[in-house]
Amino acid sequence: MGGRRRGASRRITSRKGVFNPEDTKRVKHTRIGVWDLYEEKIPELERVPGLSRLERFLTLKQTLPYVWRMVKDIGSIRSCWLLLTLYLILDLVGALVPAAVLWYKGQLLTIVQVAVDSRTVDKSLLVRVTFGMWVCKILTRLLKYAKSHITLPLKARLKQHYSVHLFAARARLDVPTFEDPSVQRQLDSASHVNGQSVAWGTFTMLSGLVTTAIKVVTQTSVLARVLKDQQDGTLLAVVSLVPELVQWMQWQKVTLHGGEQGLCEASGPQTSLFKHALNRVGDYADDFYETYREYRNREQLGPGIFLRDSLSELPQIAFALRAVQQPAFIPVSLASLSLIQENTSSLTWAIGRFFEQTGSIADQLATVRKLYESSHIPNRIRDGDTPFPEDTQKVHAGISVEFRNVSFAYPGARSFALKGVSFKLEMGQLCVLVGANGSGKSTILKLMIRLYDPVEGQILIDGKDIRSLKLADLRQAASVLFQDYTHFPLSIRDNIALGDPAHADDDERIRLAAQLGGSEELVDRLPDGFDTYLERPVTDHYSGLPEGTKTLFGRPVDYNSVRMAGNMAATAATSLSGGQMQRLALSRTFMRSVVSEDSQVGLLLFDEPSASLDPTAEHDLFVRLRELRGNKTMIFSSHRFGNLTRHADLILYMDDSSIVESGTHEQLLRKEGEYARIWKLQAQAFL
Numbered sequence: 001m002g003g004r005r006r007g008a009s010r011r012i013t014s015r016k017g018v019f020n021p022e023d024t025k026r027v028k029h030t031r032i033g034v035w036d037l038y039e040e041k042i043p044e045l046e047r048v049p050g051l052s053r054l055e056r057f058l059t060l061k062q063t064l065p066y067v068w069r070m071v072k073d074i075g076s077i078r079s080c081w082l083l084l085t086l087y088l089i090l091d092l093v094g095a096l097v098p099a100a101v102l103w104y105k106g107q108l109l110t111i112v113q114v115a116v117d118s119r120t121v122d123k124s125l126l127v128r129v130t131f132g133m134w135v136c137k138i139l140t141r142l143l144k145y146a147k148s149h150i151t152l153p154l155k156a157r158l159k160q161h162y163s164v165h166l167f168a169a170r171a172r173l174d175v176p177t178f179e180d181p182s183v184q185r186q187l188d189s190a191s192h193v194n195g196q197s198v199a200w201g202t203f204t205m206l207s208g209l210v211t212t213a214i215k216v217v218t219q220t221s222v223l224a225r226v227l228k229d230q231q232d233g234t235l236l237a238v239v240s241l242v243p244e245l246v247q248w249m250q251w252q253k254v255t256l257h258g259g260e261q262g263l264c265e266a267s268g269p270q271t272s273l274f275k276h277a278l279n280r281v282g283d284y285a286d287d288f289y290e291t292y293r294e295y296r297n298r299e300q301l302g303p304g305i306f307l308r309d310s311l312s313e314l315p316q317i318a319f320a321l322r323a324v325q326q327p328a329f330i331p332v333s334l335a336s337l338s339l340i341q342e343n344t345s346s347l348t349w350a351i352g353r354f355f356e357q358t359g360s361i362a363d364q365l366a367t368v369r370k371l372y373e374s375s376h377i378p379n380r381i382r383d384g385d386t387p388f389p390e391d392t393q394k395v396h397a398g399i400s401v402e403f404r405n406v407s408f409a410y411p412g413a414r415s416f417a418l419k420g421v422s423f424k425l426e427m428g429q430l431c432v433l434v435g436a437n438g439s440g441k442s443t444i445l446k447l448m449i450r451l452y453d454p455v456e457g458q459i460l461i462d463g464k465d466i467r468s469l470k471l472a473d474l475r476q477a478a479s480v481l482f483q484d485y486t487h488f489p490l491s492i493r494d495n496i497a498l499g500d501p502a503h504a505d506d507d508e509r510i511r512l513a514a515q516l517g518g519s520e521e522l523v524d525r526l527p528d529g530f531d532t533y534l535e536r537p538v539t540d541h542y543s544g545l546p547e548g549t550k551t552l553f554g555r556p557v558d559y560n561s562v563r564m565a566g567n568m569a570a571t572a573a574t575s576l577s578g579g580q581m582q583r584l585a586l587s588r589t590f591m592r593s594v595v596s597e598d599s600q601v602g603l604l605l606f607d608e609p610s611a612s613l614d615p616t617a618e619h620d621l622f623v624r625l626r627e628l629r630g631n632k633t634m635i636f637s638s639h640r641f642g643n644l645t646r647h648a649d650l651i652l653y654m655d656d657s658s659i660v661e662s663g664t665h666e667q668l669l670r671k672e673g674e675y676a677r678i679w680k681l682q683a684q685a686f687l
């Protein structure tokens with residue numbers, strides 16, 4: 001179809017090996033509307049009956065140690081003990097109730113049989129049976145009620161427990177590892193499956209598996225006992241079971257292959273072409289999974305379906321034939337037939353569910369493995385083992401930095417972001433990086449705190465190879481403000497305090513940091529001051545009625561008072577300007593590096609810290625930072641010439657991933673190169 005673009009293929013099969021969409025022997029390609037569906041064909045060997053199931057069970061065996069670990073972990077959450085025990089007891093009792101109901105129904109059958117034989121009714125048995133059935137009904141209702149009340153807190157506690165694990169697993173990853181799409185997928189599938197947490201999904205699946213097994217065993221044995229003495233009971237049971245079995249086998253055929261598909265997502269058309277494209281793709285212009293589900297669930301025709309339809313009337317025919325032969329047994333046979341049919345369908349459903357669960361159990365348990373392995377994903381940036389700094393007092397005078405012939409390309413990028421970069425900065429010096437967009441300024445700062453490692457060359461910090469230093473120590477000694485800083489859905493106080501979490505409760509330090517970062521005044525003007533939330537940390541859900549309208553009975557629809565609830569009404573993010581947000585980010589940086597006398601930060605890195613600041617704020621900021629010279633080593637990336645460059649000990653002028661000029665402001669002006677040209681260009685604007 002013209003005008004449709006397809007992205008890279010994404011493999012979602014659990015089968016091992018490389019998924020190659022071009023390999024028509026192994027991969028089947030189907031077009032469903034806008035979607036290209038790639039399904040792995042089942043290899044010939046796997047057509048051997050039972051082999052694919054064997055493979056699943058073997059895979060399952062590998063995951064058992066992880067499941068055992070999860071069981072132990074869940075068992076170690078003290079706040080879950082009571083709820084877990086209650087949940088399991090309720091599940092167990094719930095699994096026994098259907099067999100009890102079946103037994104009582106069998107007793108009813110005996111009462112009918114005796115009535116047919118002797119024309120008498122055992123009234124006390126009838127009362128006991130009726131009472132028993134009533135108790136079962138009430139018990140089922142109570143079990144359901146109790147379970148629904150336990151589920152909510154239990155689910156939340158398990159989720160909370162594992163969210164800490166997942167948070168730690170993500171937080172320990174370095175940037176190149178975290179940015180890897182395969183790692184992202186692993187983290188995603190370790191956090192939730194089908195909309196629920198891995199721990200809860202696995203727990204309910206395992207308990208469901210046990211209860212299904214209990215139901216199957218108890219119901220089958222009760223049914224066998226009940227039918228033992230019934231005339232035609234066995235015959236009717238067999239003929240009732242046959243169509244259900246046929247249906248189950250059909251259904252098995254469909255579900256066994258579910259989930260073994262790869263897919264290629266088509267990227268959406270441009271907005272202007274959207275309507276046109278929608279008309280062209282017609283019925284299949286839907287979300288992939290929705291389209292795929294419909295495609296899979298299309299009504300199928302086949303010999304099995306026709307056989308099942310033909311056999312479904314078998315029990316009634318068998319019953320009619322026996323009734324003609326022995327009219328006296330009509331009531332008993334009729335009651336047996338209804339009991340058998342009701343139970344065979346519920347049993348086949350339970351057995352089907354059992355096998356469905358064993359079919360998907362390998363996939364579910366594989367996610368448990370992913371969950372635990374997520375905290376062992378190897379980082380690409382190897383940690384060093386030399387503590388830094390050796391002398392903490394020395395850090396207060398700054399840190400020396402040297403780049404020796406450093407080259408670097410971002411993972412997956414074809415071109416170098418830095419080529420043969422060399423420079424040296426002494427302790428306490430001020431360095432300014434200038435140059436065109438994309439020339440590599442931010443990259444230098446990123447390499448300095450080892451967000452990435454150079455492809456070639458060496459970076460030395462206080463004369464030591466940066467790779468030999470302990471990562472945590474290195475990052476503790478440096479403070480960075482990147483262009484694309486993040487604000488969190490917390491109060492302004494907490495956003496600033498994040499710069500130095502150890503002093504998060506020290507309001508004085510936070511205020512001082514705000515003052516240095518130039519945000520104190522603007523925060524004080526906000527109605528909730530430092531308690532103002534930058535972004536609401538909660539999501540509001542309202543009824544479907546649109547605000548500003550009236551209900552059917554004339555009541556105005558206004559959710560404002562609800563929005564004010566929870567003391568989280570004030571949100572500054574939407575009302576603060578870009579420059580004001582930058583001042584808050586600066587305040588956080590100062591909280592970390594400047595406010596405290598005891599700060600261990602010796603290297604300050606700023607990527608365009610004044611890009612959104614007004615001239616006064618920029619001037620104040622640079623004056624403040626210049627005062628720190630001799631105390632800290634500072635490196636700035638900037639497009640503005642003058643304010644800082646005139647005071648810099650070293651200016652690096654970058655172009656096309658390399659340093660093309662370096663020196664002080666005066667030296668570079670004398671050189672009359674590119675730096676001097678742009679300086680004059682900027683200066684002319686003010687003449």
Ligand SMILES: Nc1ncnc2c1ncn2[C@@H]1O[C@H](COP(=O)(O)OP(=O)(O)OP(=O)(O)O)[C@@H](O)[C@H]1O
Nearest residue numbers: 410411413417435436437438439440441442443444
């Ligand atoms: N995460 C990334 N992945 C791939 N390439 C990147 C990435 N970040 C930057 N680059 C590329 O590396 C080169 C250098 O980028 P860098 O951000 O260091 O430039 P810069 O001089 O700081 O630019 P600016 O002045 O616009 O901030 C650019 O060509 C850019 O496209």
